[in-house]
Amino acid sequence: MKLEELHDNDLLILLDKKGRQGERAFRFIYNKYSSRLMAYCRKMMKNQTIAEDIFQETFIRFYKNAKPNQNKVSIIGYLIRIGRNLCYDHYRSKINNVSLDDFQIDLPDNDGIYSDDDQIEEKFKLLMKSLDLLSAIDKELLILRIFHRMKYREIAEILDIDESNARKKVFRAKIRLKKIIEPYYEMFEK
Secondary structure: OOHHHOOHHHHHHHHHOOOHHHHHHHHHHHHHHHHHHHHHHHHHHOOHHHHHHHHHHHHHHHHHHOOOOOOOOOHHHHHHHHHHHHHHHHHHHHHHHOOHHHHOOOOOOOOOOOOHHHHHHHHHHHHHHHHHHOOHHHHHHHHHHHHOOOOHHHHHHHHOOOHHHHHHHHHHHHHHHHHHHHHHHHHHHO
Protein backbone atom coordinates (compact mmCIF):
# COMPACT_ATOMS: atom_id res chain seq x y z
CA MET A 1 0.00 0.00 0.00
CA LYS A 2 1.39 3.40 -1.04
CA LEU A 3 0.83 6.09 1.52
CA GLU A 4 0.90 8.77 -1.19
CA GLU A 5 -2.35 7.38 -2.61
CA LEU A 6 -4.27 7.48 0.68
CA HIS A 7 -6.73 10.20 1.64
CA ASP A 8 -6.26 12.09 4.89
CA ASN A 9 -8.81 10.02 6.82
CA ASP A 10 -7.13 6.79 5.67
CA LEU A 11 -3.81 8.13 6.94
CA LEU A 12 -5.45 8.93 10.26
CA ILE A 13 -6.79 5.38 10.45
CA LEU A 14 -3.25 4.05 9.95
CA LEU A 15 -1.89 6.57 12.44
CA ASP A 16 -4.43 5.38 15.00
CA LYS A 17 -2.96 1.88 14.77
CA LYS A 18 0.02 1.46 16.99
CA GLY A 19 3.16 -0.24 15.80
CA ARG A 20 4.86 -0.10 12.42
CA GLN A 21 1.86 1.08 10.41
CA GLY A 22 1.20 3.96 12.78
CA GLU A 23 4.86 4.99 12.80
CA ARG A 24 5.01 4.80 9.02
CA ALA A 25 1.88 6.92 8.67
CA PHE A 26 3.23 9.50 11.14
CA ARG A 27 6.58 9.70 9.32
CA PHE A 28 4.74 10.19 6.02
CA ILE A 29 2.51 12.93 7.47
CA TYR A 30 5.53 14.61 9.08
CA ASN A 31 7.56 14.54 5.86
CA LYS A 32 4.62 15.78 3.79
CA TYR A 33 3.52 18.67 6.00
CA SER A 34 6.43 19.65 8.25
CA SER A 35 7.89 22.31 5.95
CA ARG A 36 4.53 24.07 5.52
CA LEU A 37 3.83 23.96 9.24
CA MET A 38 7.32 25.22 10.12
CA ALA A 39 6.97 28.09 7.65
CA TYR A 40 3.63 29.00 9.24
CA CYS A 41 5.12 28.93 12.75
CA ARG A 42 8.09 31.07 11.69
CA LYS A 43 5.91 33.70 10.07
CA MET A 44 3.54 33.82 13.01
CA MET A 45 6.22 33.96 15.71
CA LYS A 46 9.19 35.73 14.07
CA ASN A 47 11.45 33.96 16.56
CA GLN A 48 13.13 30.80 15.33
CA THR A 49 13.44 29.16 18.75
CA ILE A 50 9.84 29.81 19.74
CA ALA A 51 8.65 28.75 16.27
CA GLU A 52 10.56 25.46 16.59
CA ASP A 53 9.08 24.83 20.04
CA ILE A 54 5.56 25.44 18.76
CA PHE A 55 6.25 23.30 15.69
CA GLN A 56 7.38 20.37 17.86
CA GLU A 57 4.51 20.76 20.29
CA THR A 58 2.07 20.83 17.37
CA PHE A 59 3.23 17.45 16.09
CA ILE A 60 3.22 15.99 19.60
CA ARG A 61 -0.38 17.10 20.15
CA PHE A 62 -1.36 15.93 16.68
CA TYR A 63 0.10 12.49 17.32
CA LYS A 64 -1.64 12.19 20.69
CA ASN A 65 -5.03 13.54 19.62
CA ALA A 66 -5.61 12.83 15.91
CA LYS A 67 -8.40 10.34 15.35
CA PRO A 68 -10.08 9.15 12.16
CA ASN A 69 -13.34 10.93 11.35
CA GLN A 70 -12.58 13.33 14.19
CA ASN A 71 -13.47 16.22 11.97
CA LYS A 72 -13.67 16.91 8.28
CA VAL A 73 -10.63 19.16 8.28
CA SER A 74 -7.64 18.13 6.19
CA ILE A 75 -4.50 17.02 8.01
CA ILE A 76 -2.66 20.24 7.15
CA GLY A 77 -5.70 22.21 8.31
CA TYR A 78 -5.73 20.31 11.58
CA LEU A 79 -1.98 20.79 12.08
CA ILE A 80 -2.22 24.52 11.40
CA ARG A 81 -5.20 24.82 13.74
CA ILE A 82 -3.15 23.22 16.53
CA GLY A 83 -0.16 25.44 15.70
CA ARG A 84 -2.42 28.49 15.55
CA ASN A 85 -3.80 27.79 19.01
CA LEU A 86 -0.29 27.33 20.40
CA CYS A 87 0.82 30.62 18.79
CA TYR A 88 -2.16 32.41 20.34
CA ASP A 89 -1.39 30.84 23.71
CA HIS A 90 2.14 32.19 23.42
CA TYR A 91 0.87 35.66 22.43
CA ARG A 92 -1.56 35.69 25.35
CA SER A 93 1.23 34.81 27.75
CA LYS A 94 3.33 37.71 26.43
CA ILE A 95 0.59 40.32 25.97
CA ASN A 96 1.65 42.40 28.96
CA ASN A 97 5.28 42.56 27.84
CA VAL A 98 4.76 44.52 24.60
CA SER A 99 6.79 47.69 24.12
CA LEU A 100 5.96 50.54 21.77
CA ASP A 101 9.45 50.14 20.33
CA ASP A 102 8.29 46.85 18.83
CA PHE A 103 6.01 48.79 16.48
CA GLN A 104 8.52 51.11 14.86
CA ILE A 105 9.26 50.63 11.19
CA ASP A 106 12.90 51.40 10.47
CA LEU A 107 13.79 52.34 6.92
CA PRO A 108 17.38 53.00 5.87
CA ASP A 109 18.38 56.61 5.47
CA ASN A 110 20.38 56.75 2.26
CA ASP A 111 18.85 59.81 0.58
CA GLY A 112 16.46 57.73 -1.51
CA ILE A 113 19.20 55.96 -3.44
CA TYR A 114 18.50 52.22 -3.63
CA SER A 115 19.73 49.49 -5.88
CA ASP A 116 16.98 47.22 -7.17
CA ASP A 117 18.03 44.40 -4.82
CA ASP A 118 18.18 46.75 -1.83
CA GLN A 119 14.78 48.14 -2.68
CA ILE A 120 13.23 44.68 -2.99
CA GLU A 121 14.78 43.64 0.30
CA GLU A 122 13.59 46.79 2.06
CA LYS A 123 10.08 46.39 0.64
CA PHE A 124 10.00 42.83 1.96
CA LYS A 125 11.18 43.98 5.39
CA LEU A 126 8.52 46.68 5.34
CA LEU A 127 5.88 44.09 4.48
CA MET A 128 6.97 41.78 7.31
CA LYS A 129 7.04 44.60 9.87
CA SER A 130 3.68 45.86 8.65
CA LEU A 131 2.20 42.40 9.09
CA ASP A 132 3.25 42.56 12.72
CA LEU A 133 1.22 45.73 13.18
CA LEU A 134 -1.97 43.94 12.17
CA SER A 135 -4.17 42.05 14.57
CA ALA A 136 -3.21 38.42 15.05
CA ILE A 137 -6.17 37.22 12.97
CA ASP A 138 -5.41 39.61 10.07
CA LYS A 139 -1.77 38.57 10.11
CA GLU A 140 -2.73 34.93 10.09
CA LEU A 141 -5.22 35.35 7.25
CA LEU A 142 -2.60 37.03 5.06
CA ILE A 143 0.09 34.50 5.92
CA LEU A 144 -2.20 31.63 5.01
CA ARG A 145 -3.44 33.23 1.79
CA ILE A 146 -0.32 34.98 0.48
CA PHE A 147 2.64 33.03 1.81
CA HIS A 148 1.08 29.56 1.97
CA ARG A 149 -1.16 30.10 -1.06
CA MET A 150 -4.05 28.39 0.69
CA LYS A 151 -7.46 28.37 -0.92
CA TYR A 152 -10.27 30.21 0.79
CA ARG A 153 -11.91 26.86 1.50
CA GLU A 154 -8.81 25.72 3.41
CA ILE A 155 -8.62 28.98 5.34
CA ALA A 156 -12.31 28.63 6.22
CA GLU A 157 -11.67 25.11 7.55
CA ILE A 158 -8.79 26.27 9.74
CA LEU A 159 -10.72 29.22 11.16
CA ASP A 160 -14.00 27.29 11.37
CA ILE A 161 -15.92 29.84 9.27
CA ASP A 162 -17.65 29.60 5.91
CA GLU A 163 -15.75 30.24 2.67
CA SER A 164 -17.43 33.55 1.81
CA ASN A 165 -16.61 34.87 5.28
CA ALA A 166 -12.98 33.81 4.75
CA ARG A 167 -12.90 35.77 1.47
CA LYS A 168 -14.28 38.88 3.17
CA LYS A 169 -11.85 38.64 6.08
CA VAL A 170 -8.83 38.24 3.75
CA PHE A 171 -10.00 41.19 1.64
CA ARG A 172 -10.41 43.40 4.72
CA ALA A 173 -7.04 42.31 6.09
CA LYS A 174 -5.43 43.31 2.77
CA ILE A 175 -7.05 46.75 3.01
CA ARG A 176 -5.77 47.23 6.58
CA LEU A 177 -2.27 46.15 5.50
CA LYS A 178 -2.37 48.55 2.56
CA LYS A 179 -3.27 51.45 4.90
CA ILE A 180 -0.22 50.66 7.03
CA ILE A 181 2.18 50.28 4.11
CA GLU A 182 1.09 53.12 1.81
CA PRO A 183 2.81 56.03 3.59
CA TYR A 184 6.10 54.16 3.71
CA TYR A 185 5.83 52.68 0.26
CA GLU A 186 5.64 56.16 -1.25
CA MET A 187 9.19 56.75 0.03
CA PHE A 188 10.43 54.06 -2.36
CA GLU A 189 8.71 55.66 -5.34
CA LYS A 190 10.44 59.03 -4.95
